[in-house]
Structures are given as C-alpha cells and as structure tokens.
Amino acid sequence: MPGAFSGISMAANALQLLQRAMDTAGHNISNVNTPGYSRQTVEFKTSMPLTIYSQGWKALGTGTILSSISRVRDAYLEQNARNNAGSLGKYQTLSDALQQIQSVFQEPGDSGIAAAMDQFFDAWSALGSNPSDSGARLQVQSAGATLANRIRSSYAQLSTYGKQLDTQTTATVDRINELGQQIFTLNKEIRGFAATQGTPNDLMDQRDAAVRELSGLIDTKVETFKDGSYSVYVAGYPLVDGIEARSISPKSLDPATGTFTSDGVTFTLHTGSLSGQLQAMQQLQTQKGQLDTLANQLRTQFNTLHQTGIDQDGNTGINFFNDSVPQTGAIDLDLSAEVKASPRAIAAGVSGAPGDGGLALSFSQMRDNAFATLGNKSFHDFYLGNVGLVGSQASYYDNATTTEQGIATQIASQVAAKSGVSLDDEMADLTRFQRSYQAAAKALTIYDQTAQDLINMVNR
C-alpha cells in the first residue's frame, strides 16, 4: 500500500521535471540564432508503477521521470550537408578565382590585349601603305608600346593575384589545422562528459559544426566510435584520432598535382576550398605561361624580321621588342631601347628607300600567320583562345556554384525542418509546460489539503 502522502512527492517531482522542460524550451529559444545548433527535446516517461492489491493485483502509477534530453538530428542529412559543403567550397573558390583572372584581361572591351593587338597590326598596315608618313610611324611606336604594356601589366596583375591566392591557401591550411585541434579537444571533453554526466548535446553540436566547416575546406571523412569520439580523415590523411591532432604543412602543397604530402606520403585533394585554391593557382600559372609564350613569340617573330630592315637613319639589325637570351617572357616585355627612343628606328622596308613599306606590310600580314609555338594559331586567336577558356571555365564554375548553392539551400531547409528552433513551437511548448506546471501545483495543493483533513480528523 502506498503511503497517504505519496501524492505530494509525486506532484513535487512533476513540478521539478516540468521546470526542466521549460528550461529546455528556454535553452532552445536562447539558441534560435546559434549556427549549427540542434533543438533539444525533453522526453518524459512514466516512473515504475507500484503494485497494489485491491481485489487482485493492480499497477498504480507513480508519476513521471525524465527519460532523456536529446538533440533532434538526422545523421544522413548531416552527411549530405558535409558532401555539399565540400563541392560548394571548391566551386565557389574556383568561380571567384576565375572571375578574378578574367577581370585581369578586361575583355571584351577597348582596354584589353585584343584591342591593342588589333591597333598594333593596323598601325603596321598604315605604315606599310604610307611608309613616309611620320604619323603612321608614331602610331606603330605607340601601339607597340601599348601592346607590350598591356601584356606586361596583365602578367603583373596575375602575379599579384597569385600572391593573394598563396596567402589564402596558407590561411585555409591554418584553419584546417585549427579545426583538427578543436575537434580533438571536443572529443576529449565529450568522452569525459559522456562517462560521468550524460549526453553533452551542446558540445556535440559544436563538434559537428567544426566538422561541417572542415568539410567545406577539404575532403573530410568521419568515423564515430562507441565512446562518442570522432576520427577525422582529410583527403585520406588522419587529421584527428584518439591519440592526437596532426597538421598539414602549407609548404607541402603542390598546385600542379592538387596534392599535399606528409611523411613522404602523398594525399590527393578532391573537394573543398583548398582543392579549389590549388586548382586556381594552377590555372593562374597556365595563364601566366600563355602570356609568356605570347610575349616571346612576338619578340621572336618581330625581331627576326625587323633586324632585316633598314630604319630611317640607315641602321639595320635593330630589334623591335626588347630581347635577350634566354627570353624573359611577359614580365618585362617592352619596345627595344632604340625603337623606344625614336620612331625613326622603326624599319618599314628593307631597301632604305623612304617609300619602301614592304616590311611593314609583312608585319601587318603576320597577324594571319599561324605559328607552331602558338599551337598553330595566329597571335589573335591564340590570345582569344585563352580568354575564351578562362571565360567558359568561369561560366562553368559559376553555374556549378549556383547548383551547389541550390542543393545547400535544399539541405539547409531539411536540416532546419528537423533540427531548427521554431519560436512558435517553443512558445507553444512553454505554454503547455506552464499549464502542466499549474495543474501539478494545483494537485499538490489538493494532496496537501487532503493530508491536512486527515491530520485534523486524527486530532479531533
């Protein structure tokens, strides 16, 4: 038989637990804007019933106990979110980088290399057709200088952007190492907490957020252990395990192959911003190489022919562009010192006759020539081919980014539907628990009165 006052302790217990439920709703409300937070729910279950005998054995309810306070979370969605973060990180990075590279070339427009090249060849055509015209001669000089200047400055801008990319990459690697350290520390706390104090929901949320951020930076694979700790592999490299958090050295990154090495082992990156940054560096290198090729080919073709000509002062063997052995590429492309000093040093013909524009016409017609060095393309087509490639890749990665963003939104909406805090829900819960609390309090009063009545009866 239960005691006469057991109702009082049952109601007191309910009051206490309902307060915890209201606390949890309050915790949810407080974290409505915390990124990576999963809403928590309180689950009640009935406490062990008492068995009483009243015309047979009966189970008598004894109230409620708290069965769990747990995160509402879907591991499958979490995995999807991580995969998506990796692709999004990579495409976003590449899309930004290619836009940057593209903006260096300023095409289509009047201030790009293509327009400068047109003007350069047109100037030769003008000089060839009217070799004694000093205006045409000046035009060749200034168009040549403009072309060299644009190639040079495009190269310099690419180099500047390359340095930025270097810094970004180092920052990314630093962040990866930091996150590894963070996950390792959280692992330890979670293990300790779980052993003594139950499920550490908030710490687990923090760790999942760290893993999610890590997936955006590099291919991340997670293994979960029974004690609740994570082992984290990035691109196959064991970044975090039960023993330690390791780190990647930014110096071991190789943009050409998209890999990094540790203790002689090579790991290949597939997704994440780091992989995007390495690919971008590679793209940048390619574009710089193409500008070098263009600059050197301009030197070779123009100088070889220009040397055969005679300038207005009867000199021969003059270079049009500056040149040296070995050739120096786009970084310092300029007119030769002679041509820079005076347009009279420009050779329009080979005979020295003031009306001989034959050489200038050859230069003008060189624009139609295809060169093996330029992949059997003309100067113009070679350059446009590169610009087109950068443009279509930028376009491809823009689209890929948009797609991944769409997927990210989709996943976020699913995650939010599952784990996100709804203030309306929490308000409803609070109200519900408040009402229950009021009822339990009322019940306590009634039990109290009953007990009072009993005591009074005995007193009488």
Add this chain to the structure above:
Amino acid sequence: MMRVSTSFQYDTYTENIRRAQSNYFDAQQKVSSGKRFTKVSEDPVAALTSLSARSLRSRLEQLTKNLDVAKEYTGTTENVLGEVGSLLKSALTYAIQGASDTSTNESRQALAEQVSSIQKRIVELGNTRGTGGKYIFAGQSIDTKPFSASSGALVFSGDTNPIQVEVRPGETMQANLPNADAFFGDVYSKLERLRTDLLGSDATTISNVDVQAMNDAIDKNSLVRGQNGVLVQQIDRLSTENARRSDDLTKTISDNEDIDIAEAITKMQQAEMAYTASLQVATKGFSLSLMDFLK
C-alpha cells in the same frame, strides 16, 4: 507538412529579398548599359564572336584609310596622264603644222619653242608631288626628285619599285604608275626628236616619223590611262565593299552585345515586381508570431 524553424524562416526571407534585389539590380544594369554582357563568362560564345568581329572591323577601317593612300596615287596619276594627253595632242598639232609645206623655217622655229615648253611641262608633271611632299612617280624613292632634263634626254633618279598598299586582308595593290621612268622617258624623247626636227626644218622626217610618233605616244598614254582607270574603279569598289562589310560587322557586334531594350525594360519591371513582392511577404511574415496571440 514541413516544420518551419524560425531562423530558417528569417533566413529564407532575407535570402529571397537578396536574390530579388540582385536580379532587379542586374536588370537595371542591363537597361542602363545597353549591353547583354560585360564579361566573357556571361556568354563565352557571343563574347568571342564579338571580339573577332571587332578585330576584323578595326582592320577594315584601317584598310579603308589605306585605300585613301592608294586613291591619292591613282587620282594624281589620272590627272597627270590627262594633262600629258592634251599636251601630246598639242604636240601632234605642232607636228602636223611642221610637216606642212606651207610652214616656213621661222614658223618651225616657233613651233620648236612650243614643243620645248611642252617638254618642260612634261618634266614638271613627272615630278608631281603628293601629300607630305612625296614624289608620285619616283617609285619608292619618294624623297628624290625623279626627273631632270639633261642635254636633250630625260634622266631618271628614282626607282621602279612598287608602292604597295594593303587594300584587303592580306592583299596588296600597286598604287603608283608602273615603269613611270620608261613612260615619261619615251614621251620626252619623242618630243625631243620632234623639237630637233622642227629646229632642223626637216619637213619630210616630221611628216614620216614624228607625226606617227606623236600618235603612238597618244595611244600609249590612253592605254596607260585606261589601266590606271581600272585601279581607280577597283579602289572605289573596295571602299564601298569595306564600308558595307564594316556595317555588317557593326550589326553582328550589336546583335551579339546589345540588348533588346523593350525586352530588357519588361524584364526590369518583372524583377521590380518580384522584389516588391518579396519585401511585402517578409514584412507580413516578420510580424506574425504566436506571441502576439498569447495573453
């Protein structure tokens, strides 16, 4: 039914507003710039087509300027040959007069003077200069005075190299008169022969040789003038052709790069509506909460 969490609801509102705003801005940009794209990546195919078309157009514009150079040479040549023709006709008249039995020694002396002044004029014509003081008939030695008379013969100091002008992509045209030295030399020596015969009052030779020589010179002049005329026509045709192709390219470039303004404005209005709508929805959504109804 999907559960809607508060922060997701707010994120979605802001995201929708942001997207609508960005679309609206893009649409405005398109209307104000009049361009379909400003970067290659926005439409790589159209951008490359445009770049090639721009390149060709710029080249054609240069070729049209080159044609002006060719026009100067051929036009000047045409004028000079015209005058040479009428001078030769006068010389023919003098020759016929000189061949006549009615002419006296004195009158033949006078005719010889006339022929002499024609010769001087021929030398002047051979030394015609164009813009920038260049000699039109000196070949490539355009700074050198090509013709001078020396003891009854015409001395040529220029060269016979062609003045080549690029008139079509990869194609040149000789703009100056080919073999100008031979042409002027021949005319001059025929006139010299006539002058000598007139001075010598050799009516028979004048009649038998010089009249025929003058006729030959006139024929030769007409022939050369005709050949030059062909060039003049060709230049005109090329100018027209270049202008037409240039216009075609301008149209290609415009079709490629420019927006349809009516369509763009319609799109802008649509984007504006979408933007307004997203703002209204958010305002409504932000103001609704269970808290407003709980007492």
